[in-house]
Amino acid sequence: MGGLHEFIRWDRPMLTDSGGFQFFSLAKLAKFTDDGVAFQSHIDGSRHFFSPEKTVEIQTVLGSDIMMSLDWCMGYPATFDQAETALEKTTAWAKKGYDFWQTQGAPNHLFGIVQGGMYKDLRTRSAEELMQIDFSGFAIGGLSVGEPTDLMYEMADHTLPLLPGNRPRYIMGVGTPENLVELTEMGCDMFDCVMPSRNARNGKLFTARGDINIPNARFRFDHRPIDENCTCYTCRNYTRAYLHHLYKSRELLAYRLNTIHNLYYYLDLVSTMRQAIEADRFEVFKRRFYDTRSKGV
Amino acid sequence: MGGLHEFIRWDRPMLTDSGGFQFFSLAKLAKFTDDGVAFQSHIDGSRHFFSPEKTVEIQTVLGSDIMMSLDWCMGYPATFDQAETALEKTTAWAKKGYDFWQTQGAPNHLFGIVQGGMYKDLRTRSAEELMQIDFSGFAIGGLSVGEPTDLMYEMADHTLPLLPGNRPRYIMGVGTPENLVELTEMGCDMFDCVMPSRNARNGKLFTARGDINIPNARFRFDHRPIDENCTCYTCRNYTRAYLHHLYKSRELLAYRLNTIHNLYYYLDLVSTMRQAIEADRFEVFKRRFYDTRSKGV
Numbered sequence: 001m002g003g004l005h006e007f008i009r010w011d012r013p014m015l016t017d018s019g020g021f022q023f024f025s026l027a028k029l030a031k032f033t034d035d036g037v038a039f040q041s042h043i044d045g046s047r048h049f050f051s052p053e054k055t056v057e058i059q060t061v062l063g064s065d066i067m068m069s070l071d072w073c074m075g076y077p078a079t080f081d082q083a084e085t086a087l088e089k090t091t092a093w094a095k096k097g098y099d100f101w102q103t104q105g106a107p108n109h110l111f112g113i114v115q116g117g118m119y120k121d122l123r124t125r126s127a128e129e130l131m132q133i134d135f136s137g138f139a140i141g142g143l144s145v146g147e148p149t150d151l152m153y154e155m156a157d158h159t160l161p162l163l164p165g166n167r168p169r170y171i172m173g174v175g176t177p178e179n180l181v182e183l184t185e186m187g188c189d190m191f192d193c194v195m196p197s198r199n200a201r202n203g204k205l206f207t208a209r210g211d212i213n214i215p216n217a218r219f220r221f222d223h224r225p226i227d228e229n230c231t232c233y234t235c236r237n238y239t240r241a242y243l244h245h246l247y248k249s250r251e252l253l254a255y256r257l258n259t260i261h262n263l264y265y266y267l268d269l270v271s272t273m274r275q276a277i278e279a280d281r282f283e284v285f286k287r288r289f290y291d292t293r294s295k296g297v
Numbered sequence: 298m299g300g301l302h303e304f305i306r307w308d309r310p311m312l313t314d315s316g317g318f319q320f321f322s323l324a325k326l327a328k329f330t331d332d333g334v335a336f337q338s339h340i341d342g343s344r345h346f347f348s349p350e351k352t353v354e355i356q357t358v359l360g361s362d363i364m365m366s367l368d369w370c371m372g373y374p375a376t377f378d379q380a381e382t383a384l385e386k387t388t389a390w391a392k393k394g395y396d397f398w399q400t401q402g403a404p405n406h407l408f409g410i411v412q413g414g415m416y417k418d419l420r421t422r423s424a425e426e427l428m429q430i431d432f433s434g435f436a437i438g439g440l441s442v443g444e445p446t447d448l449m450y451e452m453a454d455h456t457l458p459l460l461p462g463n464r465p466r467y468i469m470g471v472g473t474p475e476n477l478v479e480l481t482e483m484g485c486d487m488f489d490c491v492m493p494s495r496n497a498r499n500g501k502l503f504t505a506r507g508d509i510n511i512p513n514a515r516f517r518f519d520h521r522p523i524d525e526n527c528t529c530y531t532c533r534n535y536t537r538a539y540l541h542h543l544y545k546s547r548e549l550l551a552y553r554l555n556t557i558h559n560l561y562y563y564l565d566l567v568s569t570m571r572q573a574i575e576a577d578r579f580e581v582f583k584r585r586f587y588d589t590r591s592k593g594v
Contacts, residue, residue: 001518001520001536001538001539002520007536007538007539008539009534009535221298223298223299237306238306239298239304241298241304242298242304242305252549252552252553255549256549256553
C-alpha cells in the first residue's frame with residue numbers, strides 16, 4: 001500500500017510501537033519465549049510469531065520514522081522475579097532488534113524501552129543495559145499500568161536522570177496535563193496517550209481552568225467557547241451550547257470538534273512548556289499552570 | 298443562540314421543513330386538527346401544538362432562508378378520501394402560514410407543498426389551489442413514501458408541468474442519482490435527500506460507473522480511488538483499500554471521507570445537469586449517464 005505515510009496521507013513523522021504492549025494487554029492470546037512472542041489474533045484466530053527482528057522489520061516496511069524495540073511489558077503489581085524476567089527478556093530482544101536494524105542500514109530511528117516494574121534497582125539495571133546499545137532514544141515502558149500516580153512519578157523521577165540527556169527520553173502511555181507537566185519537569189521529552197482523543201469522544205474537554213463534561217446540562221445555553229482563551233478551530237467557531245447539542249444528538253461532528261480542541265490543548269501545553277524551558281522560566285510556568293487549572297470553568 | 302447560521306457557523310442558504318413529515322412519520326404521537334398538529338415529543342414526552350403560523354414563526358426565528366408551509370403528509374397507500382382530506386388541510390394551512398409570513402414582512406422565502414397522494418386529479422387540485430397563493434416556490438410532497446418508483450415518476454410527471462416555470466419546483470425526499478436525472482428532465486429544480494450522507498455512513502458509495510460497497514472484501518487491496526475520474530478530496534487522496542480499512546475498523550474518519558465523496562458526487566451530478574440543460578444537450582447527457590452507470594465498477 002506504499003507504506004503508512006502514503007496509505008493514510010500523513011507526511012509528518014510517525015512513531016510506531018512494536019506490539020509489546022498489545023501482547024501484554026491481550027496476554028491470554030500471547031505466549032512468550034526467548035525468541036519472541038507467539039500470538040493469536042483476537043480478530044480471526046490466526047497465529048503469528050513476532051521476534052524482535054521481525055517487529056523491527058515490520059515497522060521498517062510500514063515506513064515508521066521512530067520504531068520501538070519489542071519489549072516485555074508487566075502489569076501492576078508484579079513480583080520482583082516477574083519484573084526481572086521481563087527486564088532480561090527486554091534487554092535481549094532490544095539487542096537483537098538493534099542488530100537487525102543495523103543490518104538494514106538503520107534508515108530510521110529505533111528506541112529501546114526501559115522496563116523493571118516498580119523496582120528502582122531493576123529500572124537502573126534496565127537503563128544501564130540498554131544504554132550499552134546505541135539507540136536513537138530511550139523509552140520508559142511499564143508505567144501507567146495501574147499503579148498509583150505517586151509511584152509512577154517516583155519511578156519516572158528515578159529513571160529519567162539515568163538516561164542520556166542528548167537522546168530523547170520518552171514515557172509511554174502518559175497522561176493527564178498534570179502528568180505531562182510533572183514529567184517534563186523531571187526531564188521527559190516525549191509522551192503518547194489516547195487521553196486527548198478518547199476523552200474528546202467521551203465529551204470530556206480540557207481547558208486551562210480545568211476539565212469540563214460537555215454533555216452536562218449546564219452547557220445547554222452557554223454561548224461561550226469551550227475555553228475563552230483558546231484559539232483552536234473549535235473555540236474560534238462554536239459555542240459550548242452547540243457542542244453540547246451535537247454531543248447529545250450523537251452527531252459525528254461532536255467527536256471531531258471535541259478532538260480538535262483536546263489535541264490543540266495538548267499541543268499548546270507542550271509548546272508552552274518548551275518555551276518556558278528555553279526561557280528558563282519553568283517554575284513560573286508550573287505555578288501558573290496549577291493556579292489556573294484549579295480555578296474551575 | 299443567534300439563529301441557525303450563527304449556531305452551526307454555516308453562512309450559505311438553509312432550507313427548513315415545517316415538521317409536517319415528522320408529524321406523519323411519528324404519527325402515533327401526533328393528533329391532527331383544523332388548526333394544526335398536537336404533538337408529543339418522543340424525546341421527553343412534552344406536549345406541543347404546531348399551527349401553520351407557529352411553524353412559519355419558528356422557522357423565521359431560526360433564520361431559515363427557505364421555509365416550508367405546514368403540510369399534511371400521507372403514507373402509501375392512502376384512500377382517495379384520506380388524500381383529499383390531507384390536501385384540503387394542506388391548502389388551508391398553506392394560506393394561514395402565508396398570511397402570517399406576510400404580516401412578518403416576508404423577510405425570507407416560503408414554499409407551498411403540493412399533496413394529493415397518488416391521485417392525479419387531487420394533485421391537480423392541490424397545485425391549482427396553492428398557485429392562488431404567491432409562494433416563493435412550490436414543493437411536491439408525499440412522494441417517495443413507499444410507492445413504486447414508476448408511480449412516483451408518474452405523479453411527478455403529472456404535477457411538475459402544472460407548476461409555474463418561473464418559480465423553483467422542488468420534490469421532497471428524493472432520491473437516487475437516476476431519480477434526480479429523471480425528475481430533472483421532467484422539470485424539477487430542487488431535491489433533498491438523506492441518501493448521499495446516509496449511504497456514505499453505511500459504506501455505499503456512488504460512482505459514475507455504479508455504486509460500490511466499500512466494506513466488500515474485494516476492495517481490501519485496491520489501490521485505486523473510489524472513482525478514478527472524481528476530483529473530490531477523498532478521491533484525490535485516498536485509496537479504496539484505505540477506505541475499506543477505515544470502515545472495517547469503524548474509524549470515524551470513514552464516515553467523513555465517504556460523506557465528502559457522496560455529497561461531491563451529487564453536487565457534481567446536478568452541476569453537470571445544469572450545464573447540459575443550458576447547452577440544450579440534456580438527452581445526450583442522459584444517454585451517457587445511463588451508459589456509464591451500467592458499466593459497473
